[in-house]
Amino acid sequence: xxxxxxxxxxxxxxxxxxxxxxxxxxxxxxxxxxxxxxxxxxxxxxxxxxxxxxxxxxxxxxxxxxxxxxxxxxxxxxxxxxxxxxxxxxxxxxxxxxxxxxxxxxxxxxxxxxxxxxxxxxxxxxxxxxxxxxxxxxxxxxxxxxxxxxxxxxxxxxxxxxxxxxxxxxxxxxxxxxxxxxxxxxxxxxxxxxxxxxxxxxxxxxxxxxxxxxxxxxxxxxxxxxxxxxxxxxxxxxxxxxxxxxxxxxxxxxxxxxxxxxxxxxxxxxxxxxxxxxxxxxxxxxxxxxxxxxxxxxxxxxxxxxxxxxxxxxxxxxxxxxxxxxxxxxxxxxxxxxxxxxxxxxxxxxxxxxxxxxxxxxxxxxxxxxxxxxxxxxxxxxxxxxxxxxxxxxxxxxxxxxxxxxxxx
Ligand SMILES: [Zn+2]
Numbered sequence: 001x002x003x004x005x006x007x008x009x010x011x012x013x014x015x016x017x018x019x020x021x022x023x024x025x026x027x028x029x030x031x032x033x034x035x036x037x038x039x040x041x042x043x044x045x046x047x048x049x050x051x052x053x054x055x056x057x058x059x060x061x062x063x064x065x066x067x068x069x070x071x072x073x074x075x076x077x078x079x080x081x082x083x084x085x086x087x088x089x090x091x092x093x094x095x096x097x098x099x100x101x102x103x104x105x106x107x108x109x110x111x112x113x114x115x116x117x118x119x120x121x122x123x124x125x126x127x128x129x130x131x132x133x134x135x136x137x138x139x140x141x142x143x144x145x146x147x148x149x150x151x152x153x154x155x156x157x158x159x160x161x162x163x164x165x166x167x168x169x170x171x172x173x174x175x176x177x178x179x180x181x182x183x184x185x186x187x188x189x190x191x192x193x194x195x196x197x198x199x200x201x202x203x204x205x206x207x208x209x210x211x212x213x214x215x216x217x218x219x220x221x222x223x224x225x226x227x228x229x230x231x232x233x234x235x236x237x238x239x240x241x242x243x244x245x246x247x248x249x250x251x252x253x254x255x256x257x258x259x260x261x262x263x264x265x266x267x268x269x270x271x272x273x274x275x276x277x278x279x280x281x282x283x284x285x286x287x288x289x290x291x292x293x294x295x296x297x298x299x300x301x302x303x304x305x306x307x308x309x310x311x312x313x314x315x316x317x318x319x320x321x322x323x324x325x326x327x328x329x330x331x332x333x334x335x336x337x338x339x340x341x342x343x344x345x346x347x348x349x350x351x352x353x354x355x356x357x358x359x360x361x362x363x364x365x366x367x368x369x370x371x372x373x374x375x376x377x378x379x380x381x382x383x384x385x386x387x388x389x390x391x392x393x394x395x396x397x398x399x400x401x402x403x404x405x406x407x408x409x
Contacts (some may be wrong), residue, residue, distance in 0.1 A: 346391060
Protein backbone atom coordinates (compact mmCIF):
# COMPACT_ATOMS: atom_id res chain seq x y z
CA UNK A 1 0.00 0.00 0.00
CA UNK A 2 1.32 3.49 -0.84
CA UNK A 3 2.66 5.59 1.99
CA UNK A 4 0.89 8.36 3.85
CA UNK A 5 0.27 11.61 1.97
CA UNK A 6 3.44 13.72 1.90
CA UNK A 7 2.34 17.17 2.93
CA UNK A 8 4.38 20.16 1.66
CA UNK A 9 5.82 22.11 4.60
CA UNK A 10 3.75 25.27 3.97
CA UNK A 11 0.60 23.12 4.14
CA UNK A 12 1.54 21.61 7.51
CA UNK A 13 -0.29 22.90 10.61
CA UNK A 14 1.42 25.96 12.09
CA UNK A 15 0.39 29.16 13.94
CA UNK A 16 0.65 31.11 10.66
CA UNK A 17 -1.10 28.55 8.47
CA UNK A 18 -2.64 30.27 5.45
CA UNK A 19 -5.10 28.48 3.16
CA UNK A 20 -3.97 30.27 0.03
CA UNK A 21 -0.26 29.70 0.68
CA UNK A 22 -0.97 26.04 1.52
CA UNK A 23 -2.93 25.66 -1.73
CA UNK A 24 -0.05 27.14 -3.71
CA UNK A 25 2.38 24.81 -1.95
CA UNK A 26 0.32 21.80 -3.05
CA UNK A 27 0.11 23.23 -6.58
CA UNK A 28 3.91 23.60 -6.62
CA UNK A 29 4.18 19.81 -6.11
CA UNK A 30 3.03 19.34 -9.71
CA UNK A 31 6.00 19.31 -12.12
CA UNK A 32 5.68 21.96 -14.87
CA UNK A 33 5.81 19.32 -17.62
CA UNK A 34 2.93 17.36 -16.06
CA UNK A 35 0.87 20.53 -15.77
CA UNK A 36 1.48 21.45 -19.42
CA UNK A 37 0.61 17.88 -20.41
CA UNK A 38 -2.75 17.74 -18.60
CA UNK A 39 -3.66 21.32 -19.59
CA UNK A 40 -3.13 20.39 -23.25
CA UNK A 41 -5.18 17.22 -22.86
CA UNK A 42 -8.08 18.96 -21.15
CA UNK A 43 -8.12 22.03 -23.39
CA UNK A 44 -8.12 19.75 -26.43
CA UNK A 45 -11.29 18.31 -24.93
CA UNK A 46 -13.00 21.72 -25.25
CA UNK A 47 -12.52 21.56 -29.01
CA UNK A 48 -13.64 17.97 -29.12
CA UNK A 49 -17.03 19.05 -27.74
CA UNK A 50 -17.37 21.25 -30.81
CA UNK A 51 -15.96 18.71 -33.30
CA UNK A 52 -18.13 15.89 -31.90
CA UNK A 53 -21.17 18.07 -32.29
CA UNK A 54 -20.33 19.26 -35.82
CA UNK A 55 -19.30 15.80 -36.99
CA UNK A 56 -22.58 14.33 -35.69
CA UNK A 57 -24.55 17.07 -37.44
CA UNK A 58 -22.67 16.38 -40.68
CA UNK A 59 -23.43 12.64 -40.49
CA UNK A 60 -27.14 13.30 -39.86
CA UNK A 61 -27.34 15.79 -42.71
CA UNK A 62 -25.54 13.36 -45.00
CA UNK A 63 -28.07 10.60 -44.25
CA UNK A 64 -30.97 12.98 -44.87
CA UNK A 65 -29.64 14.90 -47.89
CA UNK A 66 -28.43 11.83 -49.79
CA UNK A 67 -31.73 10.07 -49.08
CA UNK A 68 -29.97 7.23 -47.22
CA UNK A 69 -32.30 7.49 -44.25
CA UNK A 70 -35.35 7.18 -46.54
CA UNK A 71 -33.65 4.29 -48.38
CA UNK A 72 -33.07 2.42 -45.10
CA UNK A 73 -36.75 2.89 -44.28
CA UNK A 74 -37.78 1.67 -47.76
CA UNK A 75 -35.66 -1.44 -47.29
CA UNK A 76 -37.24 -2.09 -43.87
CA UNK A 77 -40.69 -1.75 -45.45
CA UNK A 78 -39.80 -4.27 -48.15
CA UNK A 79 -38.67 -6.80 -45.53
CA UNK A 80 -41.81 -6.71 -43.40
CA UNK A 81 -45.29 -5.19 -43.30
CA UNK A 82 -45.39 -4.92 -39.47
CA UNK A 83 -44.71 -1.33 -38.50
CA UNK A 84 -42.90 -2.12 -35.24
CA UNK A 85 -40.65 -4.57 -37.09
CA UNK A 86 -39.97 -1.93 -39.75
CA UNK A 87 -38.82 0.41 -36.95
CA UNK A 88 -36.59 -2.35 -35.58
CA UNK A 89 -35.06 -3.08 -39.00
CA UNK A 90 -34.49 0.62 -39.60
CA UNK A 91 -32.64 0.95 -36.27
CA UNK A 92 -30.68 -2.20 -37.10
CA UNK A 93 -29.39 -0.39 -40.20
CA UNK A 94 -29.08 3.10 -38.74
CA UNK A 95 -27.11 2.33 -35.55
CA UNK A 96 -24.26 0.29 -37.16
CA UNK A 97 -24.05 2.68 -40.14
CA UNK A 98 -23.61 5.76 -37.92
CA UNK A 99 -21.10 3.82 -35.79
CA UNK A 100 -19.06 3.24 -38.99
CA UNK A 101 -19.42 6.84 -40.22
CA UNK A 102 -18.33 8.29 -36.86
CA UNK A 103 -15.54 5.73 -36.41
CA UNK A 104 -12.68 8.05 -37.54
CA UNK A 105 -13.49 10.47 -34.72
CA UNK A 106 -14.16 7.64 -32.23
CA UNK A 107 -10.79 5.99 -32.88
CA UNK A 108 -8.90 9.30 -32.69
CA UNK A 109 -10.64 10.38 -29.51
CA UNK A 110 -10.91 7.06 -27.71
CA UNK A 111 -7.71 5.34 -28.81
CA UNK A 112 -4.92 7.42 -30.39
CA UNK A 113 -5.43 10.55 -28.33
CA UNK A 114 -5.74 8.59 -25.05
CA UNK A 115 -2.50 6.75 -25.84
CA UNK A 116 -0.70 9.95 -26.80
CA UNK A 117 -1.47 11.34 -23.34
CA UNK A 118 -0.58 8.10 -21.56
CA UNK A 119 -4.11 7.53 -20.26
CA UNK A 120 -4.95 4.35 -22.17
CA UNK A 121 -3.81 0.83 -21.30
CA UNK A 122 -5.41 -1.22 -24.10
CA UNK A 123 -3.88 -2.35 -27.36
CA UNK A 124 -5.96 -1.92 -30.50
CA UNK A 125 -7.51 -5.40 -30.51
CA UNK A 126 -9.08 -5.33 -27.03
CA UNK A 127 -10.09 -1.70 -27.58
CA UNK A 128 -11.95 -2.71 -30.76
CA UNK A 129 -13.53 -5.55 -28.78
CA UNK A 130 -14.93 -3.03 -26.30
CA UNK A 131 -16.20 -0.88 -29.20
CA UNK A 132 -18.00 -3.86 -30.62
CA UNK A 133 -19.61 -4.65 -27.27
CA UNK A 134 -20.66 -1.00 -26.95
CA UNK A 135 -22.27 -1.21 -30.39
CA UNK A 136 -24.30 -4.26 -29.31
CA UNK A 137 -25.39 -2.47 -26.11
CA UNK A 138 -26.39 0.56 -28.20
CA UNK A 139 -28.35 -1.68 -30.55
CA UNK A 140 -30.37 -3.17 -27.69
CA UNK A 141 -30.93 0.11 -25.82
CA UNK A 142 -31.54 2.04 -29.07
CA UNK A 143 -34.11 -0.55 -30.17
CA UNK A 144 -35.96 -0.31 -26.84
CA UNK A 145 -36.17 3.50 -26.71
CA UNK A 146 -36.70 3.85 -30.48
CA UNK A 147 -39.63 1.42 -30.49
CA UNK A 148 -41.19 3.03 -27.42
CA UNK A 149 -40.92 6.59 -28.74
CA UNK A 150 -42.22 5.79 -32.23
CA UNK A 151 -45.24 3.95 -30.80
CA UNK A 152 -45.92 6.93 -28.51
CA UNK A 153 -45.80 9.23 -31.55
CA UNK A 154 -48.24 6.99 -33.42
CA UNK A 155 -50.70 6.74 -30.54
CA UNK A 156 -50.71 10.37 -29.35
CA UNK A 157 -50.40 12.55 -32.44
CA UNK A 158 -50.87 15.89 -30.66
CA UNK A 159 -49.30 15.28 -27.26
CA UNK A 160 -46.56 12.77 -28.14
CA UNK A 161 -43.80 15.06 -26.88
CA UNK A 162 -45.26 15.10 -23.35
CA UNK A 163 -45.63 11.29 -23.21
CA UNK A 164 -42.31 10.95 -25.01
CA UNK A 165 -40.49 12.88 -22.28
CA UNK A 166 -42.14 10.70 -19.64
CA UNK A 167 -41.12 7.50 -21.45
CA UNK A 168 -37.56 8.84 -21.85
CA UNK A 169 -37.34 9.61 -18.14
CA UNK A 170 -38.50 6.08 -17.29
CA UNK A 171 -35.89 4.79 -19.73
CA UNK A 172 -33.18 6.75 -17.86
CA UNK A 173 -34.39 5.17 -14.59
CA UNK A 174 -34.37 1.73 -16.24
CA UNK A 175 -30.77 2.16 -17.47
CA UNK A 176 -29.80 3.43 -14.00
CA UNK A 177 -31.27 0.30 -12.43
CA UNK A 178 -29.77 -2.26 -14.81
CA UNK A 179 -26.50 -0.38 -15.48
CA UNK A 180 -24.34 -1.49 -12.53
CA UNK A 181 -25.72 -5.03 -12.49
CA UNK A 182 -25.91 -5.87 -16.20
CA UNK A 183 -24.05 -3.25 -18.28
CA UNK A 184 -20.84 -2.50 -16.33
CA UNK A 185 -19.85 -6.24 -16.15
CA UNK A 186 -19.91 -6.40 -19.97
CA UNK A 187 -16.77 -4.25 -20.03
CA UNK A 188 -15.16 -4.74 -16.63
CA UNK A 189 -14.97 -7.08 -13.69
CA UNK A 190 -16.54 -5.80 -10.50
CA UNK A 191 -15.61 -7.59 -7.29
CA UNK A 192 -16.32 -7.09 -3.62
CA UNK A 193 -13.37 -5.56 -1.81
CA UNK A 194 -12.17 -8.10 0.73
CA UNK A 195 -9.03 -6.58 2.31
CA UNK A 196 -10.20 -5.49 5.81
CA UNK A 197 -7.30 -3.00 5.96
CA UNK A 198 -9.00 -1.09 3.13
CA UNK A 199 -12.65 -1.85 3.85
CA UNK A 200 -12.49 -1.37 7.64
CA UNK A 201 -12.04 2.43 7.68
CA UNK A 202 -14.40 2.84 4.70
CA UNK A 203 -17.22 0.84 6.27
CA UNK A 204 -16.71 2.63 9.60
CA UNK A 205 -17.04 5.94 7.76
CA UNK A 206 -20.17 4.63 6.02
CA UNK A 207 -21.83 3.50 9.26
CA UNK A 208 -20.94 6.80 10.95
CA UNK A 209 -22.81 8.55 8.12
CA UNK A 210 -25.90 6.40 8.34
CA UNK A 211 -25.14 4.42 5.17
CA UNK A 212 -26.23 0.79 5.55
CA UNK A 213 -23.37 -0.48 3.36
CA UNK A 214 -21.96 -3.92 4.04
CA UNK A 215 -19.78 -4.05 0.95
CA UNK A 216 -17.54 -1.81 -1.09
CA UNK A 217 -16.88 -2.75 -4.70
CA UNK A 218 -13.74 -2.63 -6.81
CA UNK A 219 -13.67 -2.29 -10.60
CA UNK A 220 -10.68 -3.21 -12.78
CA UNK A 221 -10.67 0.12 -14.62
CA UNK A 222 -6.94 -0.38 -15.31
CA UNK A 223 -8.08 -2.69 -18.12
CA UNK A 224 -8.83 0.48 -20.12
CA UNK A 225 -7.30 3.49 -18.39
CA UNK A 226 -4.78 4.87 -15.91
CA UNK A 227 -7.33 7.31 -14.46
CA UNK A 228 -8.08 7.14 -10.75
CA UNK A 229 -11.74 7.40 -9.81
CA UNK A 230 -14.64 6.14 -7.74
CA UNK A 231 -18.37 6.48 -8.13
CA UNK A 232 -21.84 5.92 -6.76
CA UNK A 233 -24.00 4.12 -9.29
CA UNK A 234 -27.40 2.48 -9.53
CA UNK A 235 -30.74 3.28 -7.96
CA UNK A 236 -32.54 1.92 -4.91
CA UNK A 237 -31.42 -1.66 -4.33
CA UNK A 238 -28.71 -1.56 -7.00
CA UNK A 239 -27.03 1.54 -5.54
CA UNK A 240 -23.39 0.93 -4.65
CA UNK A 241 -20.09 2.66 -4.08
CA UNK A 242 -17.28 1.46 -6.35
CA UNK A 243 -13.58 2.31 -6.21
CA UNK A 244 -11.42 1.74 -9.22
CA UNK A 245 -8.24 -0.30 -8.93
CA UNK A 246 -6.05 2.64 -10.02
CA UNK A 247 -7.18 4.54 -6.93
CA UNK A 248 -6.57 1.50 -4.72
CA UNK A 249 -3.08 0.95 -6.16
CA UNK A 250 -1.83 4.54 -6.18
CA UNK A 251 -3.87 6.32 -3.52
CA UNK A 252 -2.68 6.75 0.07
CA UNK A 253 -5.08 5.54 2.82
CA UNK A 254 -5.96 9.19 3.58
CA UNK A 255 -6.65 9.85 -0.07
CA UNK A 256 -8.88 6.80 -0.42
CA UNK A 257 -10.83 7.81 2.66
CA UNK A 258 -11.28 11.39 1.43
CA UNK A 259 -12.56 10.09 -1.93
CA UNK A 260 -14.96 7.74 -0.14
CA UNK A 261 -16.20 10.65 1.99
CA UNK A 262 -16.97 12.48 -1.25
CA UNK A 263 -18.85 9.48 -2.70
CA UNK A 264 -20.80 9.07 0.53
CA UNK A 265 -21.75 12.72 0.19
CA UNK A 266 -23.43 11.88 -3.13
CA UNK A 267 -25.27 9.10 -1.36
CA UNK A 268 -26.41 10.94 1.77
CA UNK A 269 -27.35 14.10 -0.16
CA UNK A 270 -29.51 12.01 -2.54
CA UNK A 271 -27.70 13.35 -5.58
CA UNK A 272 -28.90 10.49 -7.80
CA UNK A 273 -32.55 11.34 -7.16
CA UNK A 274 -31.98 15.08 -7.44
CA UNK A 275 -30.22 14.52 -10.76
CA UNK A 276 -33.25 12.55 -11.95
CA UNK A 277 -35.50 15.46 -11.03
CA UNK A 278 -33.21 17.85 -12.90
CA UNK A 279 -33.11 15.45 -15.86
CA UNK A 280 -36.90 15.38 -16.00
CA UNK A 281 -36.92 19.16 -16.54
CA UNK A 282 -34.15 18.98 -19.15
CA UNK A 283 -35.84 16.09 -20.99
CA UNK A 284 -39.19 17.90 -21.01
CA UNK A 285 -37.58 21.06 -22.45
CA UNK A 286 -35.67 18.97 -24.99
CA UNK A 287 -38.90 17.36 -26.20
CA UNK A 288 -40.66 20.72 -26.42
CA UNK A 289 -37.76 21.99 -28.56
CA UNK A 290 -37.68 18.85 -30.71
CA UNK A 291 -41.45 18.96 -31.32
CA UNK A 292 -41.31 22.57 -32.47
CA UNK A 293 -38.13 22.26 -34.55
CA UNK A 294 -39.21 18.94 -36.12
CA UNK A 295 -42.41 20.48 -37.48
CA UNK A 296 -40.45 23.46 -38.75
CA UNK A 297 -37.77 21.32 -40.48
CA UNK A 298 -40.25 18.86 -41.97
CA UNK A 299 -42.25 21.70 -43.50
CA UNK A 300 -39.12 22.97 -45.23
CA UNK A 301 -37.19 19.84 -46.17
CA UNK A 302 -39.46 16.87 -45.43
CA UNK A 303 -40.30 16.26 -49.09
CA UNK A 304 -36.69 16.64 -50.22
CA UNK A 305 -35.48 14.15 -47.57
CA UNK A 306 -38.46 11.84 -48.28
CA UNK A 307 -39.35 11.85 -44.57
CA UNK A 308 -43.13 11.52 -44.55
CA UNK A 309 -44.06 12.68 -41.06
CA UNK A 310 -43.06 12.44 -37.40
CA UNK A 311 -44.10 8.76 -37.22
CA UNK A 312 -41.68 7.79 -40.03
CA UNK A 313 -38.55 5.96 -38.76
CA UNK A 314 -36.53 7.86 -41.40
CA UNK A 315 -36.87 10.89 -39.11
CA UNK A 316 -34.37 9.45 -36.57
CA UNK A 317 -31.25 11.33 -37.86
CA UNK A 318 -33.19 14.61 -37.74
CA UNK A 319 -34.37 13.96 -34.16
CA UNK A 320 -30.82 13.19 -33.05
CA UNK A 321 -29.46 16.26 -34.86
CA UNK A 322 -31.94 18.54 -33.10
CA UNK A 323 -31.37 16.78 -29.76
CA UNK A 324 -27.59 17.16 -30.05
CA UNK A 325 -28.01 20.87 -30.84
CA UNK A 326 -30.04 21.23 -27.63
CA UNK A 327 -27.42 19.45 -25.53
CA UNK A 328 -24.57 21.38 -27.18
CA UNK A 329 -26.13 24.76 -26.38
CA UNK A 330 -26.94 23.62 -22.84
CA UNK A 331 -23.39 22.32 -22.14
CA UNK A 332 -22.49 25.04 -19.59
CA UNK A 333 -25.81 24.63 -17.77
CA UNK A 334 -25.49 20.84 -17.55
CA UNK A 335 -21.85 21.10 -16.43
CA UNK A 336 -22.75 23.69 -13.81
CA UNK A 337 -25.53 21.52 -12.40
CA UNK A 338 -23.17 18.55 -12.03
CA UNK A 339 -20.27 20.67 -10.76
CA UNK A 340 -22.47 22.23 -8.07
CA UNK A 341 -23.45 18.76 -6.79
CA UNK A 342 -19.79 17.71 -6.90
CA UNK A 343 -18.86 20.72 -4.77
CA UNK A 344 -21.53 19.71 -2.24
CA UNK A 345 -20.06 16.20 -2.15
CA UNK A 346 -16.58 17.73 -1.65
CA UNK A 347 -17.78 19.70 1.38
CA UNK A 348 -19.56 16.65 2.76
CA UNK A 349 -16.52 14.47 2.18
CA UNK A 350 -14.14 16.89 3.95
CA UNK A 351 -16.38 17.01 7.01
CA UNK A 352 -17.01 13.28 7.03
CA UNK A 353 -13.49 11.99 6.36
CA UNK A 354 -11.53 14.85 7.96
CA UNK A 355 -8.70 14.24 5.49
CA UNK A 356 -7.90 17.60 3.86
CA UNK A 357 -4.39 16.48 2.88
CA UNK A 358 -5.63 13.21 1.39
CA UNK A 359 -8.20 15.24 -0.50
CA UNK A 360 -5.53 17.63 -1.83
CA UNK A 361 -3.43 14.67 -2.93
CA UNK A 362 -6.47 13.21 -4.69
CA UNK A 363 -7.11 16.50 -6.50
CA UNK A 364 -3.54 16.37 -7.81
CA UNK A 365 -3.98 12.79 -9.01
CA UNK A 366 -7.21 13.74 -10.79
CA UNK A 367 -5.25 16.63 -12.30
CA UNK A 368 -3.47 14.08 -14.49
CA UNK A 369 -6.46 14.35 -16.82
CA UNK A 370 -8.05 17.63 -15.78
CA UNK A 371 -6.72 21.17 -15.98
CA UNK A 372 -5.80 22.25 -12.44
CA UNK A 373 -6.34 26.00 -12.59
CA UNK A 374 -8.74 27.29 -15.26
CA UNK A 375 -10.19 30.81 -15.40
CA UNK A 376 -13.61 31.29 -13.74
CA UNK A 377 -15.56 31.44 -17.03
CA UNK A 378 -13.64 28.46 -18.40
CA UNK A 379 -14.55 26.50 -15.24
CA UNK A 380 -18.21 27.54 -15.53
CA UNK A 381 -18.49 26.40 -19.14
CA UNK A 382 -16.36 23.27 -19.31
CA UNK A 383 -15.94 21.75 -15.83
CA UNK A 384 -18.27 19.09 -14.47
CA UNK A 385 -16.21 18.95 -11.25
CA UNK A 386 -14.62 21.83 -9.34
CA UNK A 387 -11.12 22.50 -10.69
CA UNK A 388 -8.18 20.93 -8.85
CA UNK A 389 -7.10 24.33 -7.55
CA UNK A 390 -10.53 25.07 -6.10
CA UNK A 391 -10.73 21.62 -4.55
CA UNK A 392 -7.35 21.98 -2.85
CA UNK A 393 -8.27 25.49 -1.72
CA UNK A 394 -11.53 24.17 -0.19
CA UNK A 395 -9.53 21.48 1.64
CA UNK A 396 -6.96 23.97 2.93
CA UNK A 397 -9.71 26.38 4.00
CA UNK A 398 -11.28 23.50 5.90
CA UNK A 399 -7.92 22.69 7.44
CA UNK A 400 -7.30 26.30 8.47
CA UNK A 401 -10.66 26.52 10.24
CA UNK A 402 -10.27 23.12 11.87
CA UNK A 403 -6.76 23.62 13.24
CA UNK A 404 -8.41 25.00 16.39
CA UNK A 405 -10.77 22.03 16.73
CA UNK A 406 -9.68 19.73 19.56
CA UNK A 407 -8.57 16.41 18.22
CA UNK A 408 -8.05 17.67 14.67
CA UNK A 409 -4.72 16.99 12.92
ZN1 LIG B 1 -18.47 13.03 -7.30
